[in-house]
Amino acid sequence: MKDSSYTFLICEKFCDYYKPGREEDVCGGYFFIKNFLTHRELDSLIKVFSLNEEKMLEEKLNFLCNQCDFRADGCDFYAGKSSTPCGGYIILSRLYCQIYS
Numbered sequence: 494m495k496d497s498s499y500t501f502l503i504c505e506k507f508c509d510y511y512k513p514g515r516e517e518d519v520c521g522g523y524f525f526i527k528n529f530l531t532h533r534e535l536d537s538l539i540k541v542f543s544l545n546e547e548k549m550l551e552e553k554l555n556f557l558c559n560q561c562d563f564r565a566d567g568c569d570f571y572a573g574k575s576s577t578p579c580g581g582y583i584i585l586s587r588l589y590c591q592i593y594s
């Protein structure tokens with residue numbers, strides 16, 4: 494189940510696939526962020542590391558996708574049909590990019 498404070502930061506701001514009203518659907522990126530960061534910490538990281546910028550990590554974040562219910566038949570990025578991952582994936586990819594480059 495989604496939490497509106499995370500949904501605003503992750504899905505509404507970063508995810509091209511977000512559909513309001515489907516609050517029971519949680520992807521791997523959302524699940525990982527919600528488990529490890531408070532929404533205030535996430536909000537701060539987005540601002541401090543300028544995560545609205547376009548950069549992305551080259552390597553795939555398999556640890557996110559491997560725990561995602563959409564991986565099997567609901568994610569075009571995972572299936573290689575799209576270059577755009579979900580919002581949680583984008584946030585973490587940009588964060589790793591900022592930290593490790």
Ligand code: SF4
Nearest residue numbers: 521558561568578579
């Ligand atoms: S990119 Fe796709 S498979 Fe990976 S975490 Fe996001 S929705 Fe799930």
